[in-house]
Amino acid sequence: DSGVTQTPKHLITATGQRVTLRCSPRSGDLSVYWYQQSLDQGLQFLIQYYNGEERAKGNILERFSAQQFPDLHSELNLSSLELGDSALYFCASSVGGGTGTLREQYFGPGTRLTVT
Amino acid sequence: TQLLEQSPQFLSIQEGENLTVYCNSSSVFSSLQWYRQEPGEGPVLLVTVVTGGEVKKLKRLTFQFGDARKDSSLHITAAQPGDTGLYLCAGALILTGNQFYFGTGTSLTVIP
Numbered sequence: 750d751s752g753v754t755q756t757p758k759h760l761i762t763a764t765g766q767r768v769t770l771r772c773s774p775r776s777g778d779l780s781v782y783w784y785q786q787s788l789d790q791g792l793q794f795l796i797q798y799y800n801g802e803e804r805a806k807g808n809i810l811e812r813f814s815a816q817q818f819p820d821l822h823s824e825l826n827l828s829s830l831e832l833g834d835s836a837l838y839f840c841a842s843s844v845g846g847g848t849g850t851l852r853e854q855y856f857g858p859g860t861r862l863t864v865t
Numbered sequence: 866t867q868l869l870e871q872s873p874q875f876l877s878i879q880e881g882e883n884l885t886v887y888c889n890s891s892s893v894f895s896s897l898q899w900y901r902q903e904p905g906e907g908p909v910l911l912v913t914v915v916t917g918g919e920v921k922k923l924k925r926l927t928f929q930f931g932d933a934r935k936d937s938s939l940h941i942t943a944a945q946p947g948d949t950g951l952y953l954c955a956g957a958l959i960l961t962g963n964q965f966y967f968g969t970g971t972s973l974t975v976i977p
Contacts, residue, residue, distance in 0.1 A: 751907065751909075753907075782965070784967075791867065791967060791968075791969055791970055792908070792953060792955075792967040792970075793967070794964060794965045794966065794967070797965075805964050805965075806964070807964050807965070839907050839908075841907070853910055853913065854898075854910065855910075856907025856908050856909070857907055858905075858906060858907055859905075859906075859907055
């Protein structure tokens with residue numbers, strides 16, 4: 750158990766819908782990272798928040814947005830869902846969030862999203 | 866084209882054999898990490914290498930960071946069924962700081 754929790758574990762929804770994925774970081778961790786993992790694209794970095802502020806942005810679509818709340822939990826919002834958005838979405842957390850050097854990231858168990 | 870290419874993509878070996886997984890890029894990284902992921906779970910960090918030419922050993926696993934900081938390798942000695950999983954390298958580019966890139970992955974199966 751990494752100490753990172755994600756809900757829900759599974760989510761099935763229809764195209765065009767909007768969903769929210771939730772992540773609670775390990776106690777004491779200030780950074781939260783979101784990743785998307787699919788068979789054809791592998792593990793792709795979406796976005797990082799550090800202590801409530803956006804710190805880095807990766808291959809995140811405009812239909813997707815995220816935020817980190819004062820209690821440090823984070824939510825990833827996916828809207829206008831398409832079939833291609835079906836994937837595993839992982840959240841990770843780390844203590845720090847500075848530039849340059851990778852931090853030790855602890856991954857949650859993921860949310861499997863299926864868009865039908 | 867992925868920034869970090871891993872080879873081989875799939876590897877199936879007998880218990881007790883040795884193997885090496887490669888992680889290559891044309892870009893320079895400030896540091897590289899290796900993760901192992903089991904089905905239905907999130908990746909688990911194995912090691913971080915930060916210095917060009919650095920070699921780290923964790924029991925039967927040996928990790929090396931290339932001198933030019935563009936590549937890395939993972940060598941497993943006397944593989945065991947418990948080593949089965951997806952191995953991923955990951956790095957942060959020197960120029961872009963916090964944006965992380967994961968490799969294409971190597972799926973290892975160790976047959977008892």
